[in-house]
Each structure stands twice: as C-alpha cells, then as structure tokens.
Amino acid sequence: MKFSDLKVILSSFDLWEKVSGAYNPDGSVKDFKMLDKTINKLPTMEKMVIKAMTGIYHNRNTVTLTELYNTLDRTSTDKLIYWWSKNFETEGG
Numbered sequence: 001m002k003f004s005d006l007k008v009i010l011s012s013f014d015l016w017e018k019v020s021g022a023y024n025p026d027g028s029v030k031d032f033k034m035l036d037k038t039i040n041k042l043p044t045m046e047k048m049v050i051k052a053m054t055g056i057y058h059n060r061n062t063v064t065l066t067e068l069y070n071t072l073d074r075t076s077t078d079k080l081i082y083w084w085s086k087n088f089e090t091e092g093g
Helices: 003-012 016-022 032-040 044-058 065-071 074-085
Strands: none
Touching: 003 016, 003 044, 003 074, 016 032, 016 044, 032 044, 044 065, 044 074, 065 074
16 A cells, blocks of 8 residues: 555545644654554544554554454445455555
C-alpha cells in the first residue's frame, strides 16, 4: 500500500481528515504516539478501521480480524472487503 492508497482508502470511510495531522507530506508518520493518541479519541468502529489500514500501511500489528468482525457495521465491512479484494491499492495509487 502506498501513501496515496492510504489516503484514498481512509477517505472512503470519511476518516482521513481525522488522522492526516499525524502524517508528513511524504507519507511518514510524525509520531506513532501522536497517531495512537488521535485514534484512541475516536469511536470504536472508526478506531478499528484506522488501526487496520494504518497497520497495513506501516506493517504493524494493530488490530485483529476478530476485533474488526466484532466491531464493524455492514457498510464498513463491505468497504473493507472491497479494498481487501483490490489488495488495498487504488487505481491511481
């Protein structure tokens, strides 16, 4: 997953703006503690989606499939399945 993919995918969940401040323009995270603090303030479902996507992007174990299954609503599950089927890559990514 490229940084542009991360932005598009999180934007599809309306979540990119909630974490964009934790990132530098080159795609590096400013501070993982800052990112975690930002994420932890959000509702559980949003937190799980962000943890899953940033975990894939940064190659970090941040959330389990069981946690996602138990947390996500049908719409978010469908979006996650869609991006998973595309290998978390966007057309322009």
